[in-house]
Amino acid sequence: MTESRTDSAATPVAGSSTHSMSEAGAYLAVENLTVEFPTPDGPVRAVNGLSYTVGMGQTLGIVGESGSGKSVSSMAVLGLHDAKLTKITGSIRIGEKEVVGLSESGMRKLRGNAVSMIFQDALAALHPFYRVGSQLAEAYQVHHTKSSKRDARRKAIEMLDRVGIPQPDKRVDDFPHQFSGGMRQRAMIAMGLINDPSLLIADEPTTALDVTVQAQILDLLQDLQREFNSAVIIITHDLGVVAEMADDVLVMYAGRAVEYGSTKQILSHPEMPYTWGLLSSIPDVQSDTDARLIPIPGNPPSLLNPPSGCSFHPRCAHRDKVPGNLCATQLPELTPASNGTAHVKRCHLPDPDAIYQTEVLPEIAPDLVEEN
Template identity: 55%
Template structure:
C-alpha cells in the first residue's frame, strides 16, 4: 500500500477517512493496524478490495505485482475470497441466516472453481470445519448459523476465509463480539493456521493486548493518518508519538501507569470533515508546540531505530515511556524544566 487516501463526499463536506496510508506485509508475517474507532483502519482495507464504490480513492495497492485499485470489478471478484480473504468482526453479518453453513462454504468454493462438483465442495466444507476445530463437522455442516455459538460462527467464517488457500487474510476485529475465553481460542486458531499455511495476515484492531500476542509490525492510526510505524517491541517499549504513548497508558497494568491507575487520553477524536490544522492530534496532546498546530508532520524515520517512523515534531530522542523520555517531551513542548 502506498499513499492511500479515501474520502466520502457528503452534504456536509468531504469526509477524509484515510490520508496517506502506506504499509507492506510479507507471507507468514502479521501487520497490525491499530487505532480508536473511526481512525480509518477498516476503511483502508475495504477500499483496496473494491468494497467502497461511492468513495473517492487514490494511491496504489500492489498485490502480487498487480495494482488492485486499477482493476475492474470482475477481476477484483476473482481475487476476493480466492487470493485475499476477509474475516469480519461480526460473524452474524458474514453468514446468511437462511442457508446452511456448509452450503455457504461450498458456494464460495464453487464460485471460484466451476470444475468442483457439489459433492466435492461439501467434502471440502466438512474438512475445513474440522480444521478450525468444530466438533462433528460431518453433522454440523448441515446446521444453520443460529445453531452455532458465537465462537463456532467465527470459526465457520475463518473456515470460509481459508477455503481457497488465500495468500493474504484481512482479519477485521475478528474477536470483538466474543467473550475473553473464546477470544483467546480464536486468536490461537488464527495464529496456528497462519503459520501452517504461511499466510500474510493484516490484523485490524483497537485491542493492544491482541497486538502484543500476534503482530510482527504495527501501524498506529489517528484521524485517518498513520502516526507511527515500527516493529511490535519498539511500539510497546520505545514509542515516539504521544498518541501511541497514550494508547499504551490506557491499558491496565501497562508501563507508564502509576499505582495501577489508568491515564486516559483527554478530549475526543476530531471531525473527519473539519480536520484541525497541522497535526490532527495536537488539540489532545500534552506536548503540543506552536508548530504542531501550524504544520502537519511527515511520517519520518526515527534516527537509529531501523524501520521505526513517527509523524511528530518532538525530537527523536523523546522515545520510550520512562521518566527520561517524559522529561525530553516536556522540555521540547516548553512545559517542563530546562
C-alpha cells in the same frame, strides 16, 4: 520501512500459495492510499496518504480508535467500496496486480481467492437463511467452477474440521444461529481460508468473545498462518492481541499513519504521544486496585473539518513542548525514530525519550519484557 522479527516475509516456504510475489518480497504493497467519501456536508477523507507493506508469512497489526481509518483502508484492499461514490487514489498491489481502478469482475477473481477477509461481526456476515455449510461451499465453488456440489460440501466439512468445529459432518447443515459466538467466528475463518488465500485480513476477530475463546481464536489464526504461510493483517483495538500476533504495528489516527515499526519497537519505545495514550490506557493488573485508568483526553477529530497541523495536537498534552506552535500549523512528516531502526513516527517532538519513559506491560507482552 518495516522490520520483521522473522525473515519469512521475504522467503516463501515450500507448499505456500502459488499467487505471485510483488517486488521486495512484499505480497501486499499499499502506497499513498487515499479514500474519500462524499457526504451532504462535504467530502470525508477517511484514509489519507497511507503506505505499508506485508510479506508472505508476516503479520501486520493495525491499531487505533474507532474512525481512524483501519477498516476503511482494508476494505479498499478488497475493493469493497462503491466505485461510483468513493474516490480512491494511490496504489494497492496484491502480488503483481494493481487493484486501484480494477474492474469489478477483476476484483471478484481476487476477492476470496488471493485475498480474503474475516469480518468483525460473524453473525451479521453469515446469512441467517442459509446453512453454514452451504455458504462455505458457495465460497469454494465461486473460484472452483468445475467442482461438484459434493466436492464443495466435502471441502466445507474439511475446513470446519480444520478450524475446530466438533462433528463437522453434522454441524455443516446447521444455521448460523445454532452456532455459538466462537463457533461462528471459526466458521468465518473457515470461509476466509477455504480457497487458500495468500492474504488474510482479520477485522477485530475476537470482538464480543470471552477471553478464553479469544485465546483459542488467536491460537487458531496463528496455527493456520503457519500452515498456509499467508500474509495477515489484523485490525484491533487490543494491544494485547498485537503483542501476541503481529510482527509489525501500524498506528493510525484520523486516517493517517502516525507510527509504524516492529512490534518490539512500538511497544517498548513508542515515540508518538497518541501511541503513548493507547498504551497508558491499558489497565495494569499489578497496580493499586484504586488506581484510575489514564484515558486519552478529548475525542477523535471530525474528518469533515480536520484540525490544522498535527491531527492529534488538540488532544496532545505535549504540544507546548514544541517551539513555534508547529503542532497546530504544520503537519509532521513520517520521520525515522531516535533509535535508528526502520521505526518511523509522525511527531514534531525533538526528543520523545526525554519526555516519556515506558516499560512494556507484562500483562500484554511478557515475551518482550523477558527480552528487555
